[in-house]
Amino acid sequence: MQSSLRLGLAGLGTVGASVVRLLAKHGDDLAVRCGRRISLRAVSARDRTRDRGIDLANVNWFQDPVKLAANPDIDVFVELIGGASGPAEESVRTALEHGKHVVTANKALLARHGVELARLAEKKGVSLNFEAAVAGGIPIIKTLREALAGNEITRLAGILNGTCNYILTRMERERISFDECLKDAQRLGYAEADPTFDVGGFDTAHKLALLTSLAFGSEIDVDQIFIEGITSIGLPDIEAADELGYRIKLLAIAEKNEGGIEQRVHPTLVPKTSAIGRVDGVLNAVAVDADFVGKLMLVGPGAGGDATASSVVGDIADIARGTALNTMGRPAEQMKPYRKSDVESHAGGFYVRLSVYDRPGAFAAIANRMAERGISLESIVQRAGRPMADQPNTGSPAMTRQVIMVTYQTTEAAIREALARIEQDGHVSDPAQFIRIEAM
Incomplete structure (x- = not known):
């Protein structure tokens, strides 16, 4: 068996702690599947004294994630800090510059800097994997980048934010207002104290930008996405949709047409009988139209520590096996400039x-x-x-x-x-x- 793959993990929140638990629970099986052991060597987080319910006794601690990213004793830097700039961006760039593989769940970082970081990873001959950045535990990145490599994709549509889907589901089932649902979602931990990024559609847009780039080979351009959130949806709309045979979902849609690529995030009426219309609660779903495989849809948990950790470790396992792929499914230099189609x-x-x-x-x-x-x-x-x-x-x-x-x-x-x-x-x-x- 090869020497172990050495990890440095930055960010020990819900997802980071779940990654540590998963590696501890399934470490032996992963070693068999990957042909080498995966070893957590170092971590970085703001509060060293916090009890996270995980064993870090034999793991080195770095207060500064950038120093961890440059550490010669790790092979893979796992970034679970979050944010489009600041320590997350600096540490990922540092890791790539030092020839480290990177695994990240950071959709905001990739939506803003993904193409540039992909070029850097290719230049250094390392992987930049991000399955956990979109749709939590659903393997949609691998599906688009690997399983559907022999297809031309013409359209994709999905429910990419569990908070919004939870709120809309509760409004329909219990006939309660948006404000009341949002308060419950915050109390249960499904929504942040400031929920604007979720209910305003911006979280969904960041994820859509990445899927669009993978599906159509275009450069990432989150600023060209038409965005409407769900704050204007009232009970009269929920009730009318129900009577007409529809449900309201916040959908992310990207499709290729003669004018270019259309990207939009907005509330949508979908038939109750459709597969995506039956996706309720905090679940996510992505539907893909491709020329040879036809239509397919993936459904699963779009957030949560364990589901997201599953995707993170899947990316680490690919690196352990020696699977090397271009970040966006094709060389970054061959990605086409984004050409916007008018949503109107x-x-x-x-x-x-x-x-x-x-x-x-x-x-x-x-x-x-x-x-x-x-x-x-x-x-x-x-x-x-x-x-x-x-x-x-x-x-x-x-x-x-x-x-x-x-x-x-x-x-x-x-x-x-x-x-x-x-x-x-x-x-x-x-x-x-x-x-x-x-x-x-």
């Missing part, structure tokens, strides 16, 4: 919810505005609304009605133009809500 050219069905003043001519005017933009309506549902203090231009009390429309296929640009005109006409009391529909 996206065609599909749309769900629209309006609070319409209950007065003569209002509904006809709305229908006319839709017709002017060539938008055909598949269904229209009216519901009782609420009393308003004053009706514009009259000063008298008014009632509103909730009008819910589902369109046939049209473009996002057409929907936006029609809704802008409807709001200008003064027939609605609040900004329109519209959500894209995906057949999946």
Whole structure:
């Protein structure tokens, strides 16, 4: 058997501690599978005194992760610090410069610096592996980079944030508000004290940027992703979607078309009967369309210490076996510049919810505005609304009605133009809500 593969691990939070436990539990089996033993030699974390429930008695301790990354006594640097810059970035660069393999779960770092770091890894002849950066325990990176190497991928779509999926699932099942669900998610540890990165869609966008690059061979460009979070989703939308046979999910979607690559993150109505529509709670899912294999979908835990540690150790095992692959599935120098396709050219069905003043001519005017933009309506549902203090231009009390429309296929640009005109006409009391529909 070869000499052991020596690890230095930076970051002993939930995931880091789980990695240590996994290596201790399955170390003998890993040695057999990999042909060499994997040995944890050194760690770095901010608080040395904290009880993490793991045995670090025979492990060297580094206060500075950058010094650990440069340590000649390790072969692989495992970065579990997090963040797009600061100690995480500096330590990963240092490890690569010193000819160390790197395993990371840091999607923010790779979304910002992935191509540059991939070039450095290739120059130094070492691996930069990041399975744990996207979808936790789901092996989607290996699937795109290795298993589907003989396919042309045309589209991928996924649920990539367990916090958002948990909130939307609870809202539907229990008919409780977004704010109430979010508080519960924070109490249970599914959401951060500042949840903006999750519920605003930014966490999902970082993950999508990496999957897009792997799927289409383009350079990573997270700034070109259209992003909408779930904060605007209310119970009326959840209930209407349910009655119409849909569920609302925060989807990440990337597809290649003649105009370039379209990347978008937004709430989406998907059929209840679809495979992705049945993915509930904190689970993640990724669906891939490829020319030879057809359609496939991977579902599993998208976060959590043990699931993410499983992916981290899978990457370490590849290095132990001597499996060497280009970081993004192809040489970094051969990755194509990202060419953005306009999201407003996206065609599909749309769900629209309006609070319409209950007065003569209002509904006809709305229908006319839709017709002017060539938008055909598949269904229209009216519901009782609420009393308003004053009706514009009259000063008298008014009632509103909730009008819910589902369109046939049209473009996002057409929907936006029609809704802008409807709001200008003064027939609605609040900004329109519209959500894209995906057949999946």
